[in-house]
Amino acid sequence: MNIERQVEPEACSGMDDVRREIDRIDRAIIAMLGKRFKYVIEASKFKTSEMSVRSPDRFKAMLEMRREWAQLEGLNPDAIAKMYSDLVNHFIEEEMKQWEIHQRTI
Numbered sequence: 001m002n003i004e005r006q007v008e009p010e011a012c013s014g015m016d017d018v019r020r021e022i023d024r025i026d027r028a029i030i031a032m033l034g035k036r037f038k039y040v041i042e043a044s045k046f047k048t049s050e051m052s053v054r055s056p057d058r059f060k061a062m063l064e065m066r067r068e069w070a071q072l073e074g075l076n077p078d079a080i081a082k083m084y085s086d087l088v089n090h091f092i093e094e095e096m097k098q099w100e101i102h103q104r105t106i
């Protein structure tokens with residue numbers, strides 16, 4: 001159980017608070033990315049071709065949506081789009097590996 005109380009950004013009284021909260025947030029983000037990855041791998045079961053694994057139209061649309069979400073949160077859309085582009089390109093390669101394995105078993 002995590003008994004440390006969360007400190008809001010404006011309430012931080014020093015670097016210990018700042019770094020503890022940053023670590024806590026990044027731990028949660030990485031846990032969510034792990035879950036996101038599981039959904040991507042699951043997607044490979046429903047794909048019918050190499051092109052559908054890559055789904056370039058969906059890739060483009062999801063990046064555009066994340067740009068808009070970044071803007072809403074006061075973040076730089078280019079920085080967020082680049083981060084997602086790198087991440088999702090990696091996920092697509094992993095999805096492709098799974099899809100190829102699946103193709104050999106059907």
Ligand SMILES: C=C(O[C@@H]1C=C(C(=O)O)C=C[C@H]1O)C(=O)O
Nearest residue numbers: 040043053054055058059088091
């Ligand atoms: C998960 C999918 O497969 C790929 C991975 C995506 C992602 O990680 O968001 C998006 C599109 C595809 O390139 C999908 O088609 O939705």
